[in-house]
Amino acid sequence: MKSLQGKTILLGITGGIAAFKAASLTSMLVKKGAEVHVIMTESAKQFITELTLQSLSKQRVYSDTFQERDPSSISHIDLADSADLVLVAPATANILAKMAHGLADDMLSTTLLAATSPVMVAPAMNVHMYQHPAVLNNIDILSRRGIQFIEPGEGLLACGYVGKGRLEEPEAIVRCVESFFALSSRPESQPEQPLKGRKVVITAGGTVERIDPVRYISNDSSGKMGFALARAALAMGAEVTLVAARTDEEPPQAAGLRVVKVESAQQMYDAVLGVWEDCDILIKAAAVSDYRPKEQAAAKIKKSGDTMLLELVKTTDILETLGKTKNKQFLVGFAAETGDTEAFAKEKLVRKNCDLIVANNVAEAGAGFGLDTNIVSIYDTQGVVAQWPLLTKDEVARRLLLLFAERMTGISV
Template sequence: MLTTLSGRSVLLVIGGGIAAYKSLELIRLLKQRQAKVTAIMTKAASEFVTELSVASLTKEKVYTDLFSLTDEVEMGHIELSRSADLLVVAPASADLMAKMAHGLANDLASTTLLATDKKILLAPAMNVRMWQHPATRRNLGLLKADGVLTVGPNDGEMACGEYGPGRMAEPAEILAAIEAYFAGGALPLMGAGTGSRPLAGRKVLITAGPTHEPIDPVRYIANRSSGRQGYALAEAAVALGAETILVSGPVHLPIPPGAQMMPVETAAEMLKTVEAELPADIAIFAAAVADWRVAAASGEKLKKGAGGLPDLKLAENPDILKTVAQAKSKRPKLVVGFAAETQNVVENAKAKLAKKGCDLIVANDVSADKGVMGGERNTVHLVSATGVESWPELDKREVARRLMEDFARRIGAKA
C-alpha cells in the first residue's frame, strides 16, 4: 500500500542529547511509511544511542566520521547531502543549531548540512534556559530566514528536572511534519518555536474503524472502513497537544503514539465507551458504525441444512453521533460527524447535519471507484450551518492535520 512517504529518501541527522533515544522511534515510523532512511550520528549522539541500534532499524550503513576514507569513497558527504529528498535533524541541539546558523563545518553532520541543496527540518531539543537564551533565539531566527523548517520544541519536564519549552517534539509529531512537507501543505501548528500547542490541556475523543455486529460466533455484519482517517485524526490531535482518546472498532493499524486506545467491537460497545469517556472538548465521530445488527445473534454457528436460509431479523443500532450531539449534559464544545456517501454527497451531509444536531459534518464520496475506504487519500467537504468548504484530494494524514487545526481554531486556546 503506497503512502505519502513511499519511495522518499530521508537523511536523519541525530544530534547529541537525551532526546536522541526518540530518533529510534522516528526511524521505525518512517520505515513503516515505506520511506528510505539513512542516518548520520554526531559524536555526542553515540553517547546516548548506538550505531548498531540505528543501523538495525534503518537497514542502512550509519555514517559518523567526516574523515573516513572508506565512507568518502562509498558515499562522500557531498553525495550524502544531496541524495536525500529531505534532511531531518532530530534532536537538534543548541550546538548543532549554532553551527548551522554560522556556517561552521567541523564534523560530518555540520558539513553535510552546509553542503546540502535540499530542505532541512529541525526538531530542537535542549534545556529550557538554553532554548530561551538570546543566542539561541538569534540562531533560530537566522535559520528560519535561510528557509530551515522547524517542528517543536514542546513544553515539558526536562531530564535535568526543569520544566518549560525545549523538549523535543514527539516522533509522531515529527512524522506528521515530514508528511505535511511531502504532501505540499504547511507544517502542522506544533510548537512553532514557542513551545505552545493549540490543543494543550484539551481532551479530544475520536471514534474510528468499522463495527462488527455478530450473526453467530464466526460471522458478523461489517463494512469496508480501514480506520485510517480516524487514526490519522488521532495522530494529529496528539501532535497539537491534546489528550487523545481513540475508540476504535477492529482494524489492522498501529496505535498512534501518544493516543489512549479503547478497542471495541459492536456499536453498542462503542456508544458505552464514548459515554464513559465524556466530558471532552471535541468529539469526532469518524467511525463507520453499522446501521443494523442481528436482533438475536446465535450462540452457535449456524449450519446449512434442510431448513433453508436462516431468518436474520435486523434491529437498528444506537445513533452514537446523535446521542452525543443532542445530550443535555456533558455535550462536547465541538461535535463533528462524518458522512460517507455514494451520491448527492453535500446534500446528504447537510441533511445529516440538521438531523443529528452536530456542529460540523465531514463528508466524502466512498463510491467503489474513489478508493477512499481502505485507501490512503480522501476528498472531503466540511459542512456547517454557515456553508460548505470543499477541499482537494489529499493524503488522509494531511486531511487530518488540516481538520484538527480547523477544530483547534474553532474552540480556541484553553483559558
C-alpha cells in the same frame, strides 16, 4: 488582498486543450502577489504560446532543458530550489506517469525530480483516460508520496464526452493554493500545540455485530482516518482517547494516547458515553453498524436450505444521542457517501446537531475505504467551510484538527 505575497510558484503546463486556462491561472497568481515561473512542455506550446505566459508572469518562460542562458547556474536546479510550491496545471496522464516512475526527459519532468518543495497537481484529460487503472495507480503512487491533487471537475469535455476530467477552474485552483499556504504558515506568536490541554475523543474502524460466533455484520472501514486524527491531535498537544472497533491494522501507540478496544455498536456507545462529559472535542470517524441481528446464536448456524432469514433491529445512533446532550463539547461527524454527498452531509449535520460534518464520496478514486488518501468537504450550518483536493489522510487530519482548534478558540491557526 495579496495573499500570496512573497511566494514563488513554479507553474508547470502540459499539453492538453486545458492549457489555455493557464493564462488566467498565471494572471490570478501574479495578482495575488506570487512570483510565477512557468515551465512548458513542447506539447503545451501547441495550445498556448510562451509569449502569452511571459507577458502575464513578467518572467522568462522555460521549455528547453538545454537552453542555458546563464553559464553560472543550471536552470532546472535553480527553479526547483527557488520554489515554495510546484503547481502542475493542467497535468496530463503523461506527466503523471513520468512523475510516478521518475522519468526525466524534458525541462518540466527534470525540474520535478529536483524539486524539494511541496507539489500540487491538477489533472485534466478524457474521462476514460482519468479512470484507466494505470492512471489511477499513478495517482495513488503520487498521493502516497505526498503529492497534493486538485480534483478535475465534471462536465462536457473537449473530446465530446461528458464526465470527470475537466481541469478545475483557475479561481478554484488559486483558492487551493491560498489554502495550502495559509495552513502551512504559522505566525511566530501562534502556539506550536493549539490543542494543548484539550481532551479529544476519536472513534475509528467498523463495528461488528455478531450473527453467531463465526459470522458478523460490519462496515468497510479500515480505521486509517481515525488513526491519522489521533496522531494529529497528539502532535498538537491534546490528551487523546481513541475508541477503536475492527480495523485493518493495530492502533498507534504513543504517550498520551489511551486506546479503548470495542467490537459492537453498543460497546462503542458505552465507551464513548463514559468519556463524553469530560471531553472537549469528539470526532466520530468510525463506521457504526445501523442494524444488528435481533438474536445472536450461541453456536455456529449450520447451512440448511436455499435461503436464510435474518431479522435485524436498529442500533443506538451514537452521534445523534451525543448531539442531543452536548453542551460545551465540540462535536464532529463523518459522512461517507456514494452520491449526493453535499445534500446528505447537510441533512446529517442538522439532524444530529453536529458542529461540523466531514463528508467524502467513497466512490471517488483515492477517497475510498482502506486507502492512505482522502478527498473531503467540511460543512457547518452555513454551508461549505472547506473543500480539499486529494491528500494523504495524515494531511487531512492535520488540517481538520487546525480547523477544529480555530473554531473552538476563535483564534486563527
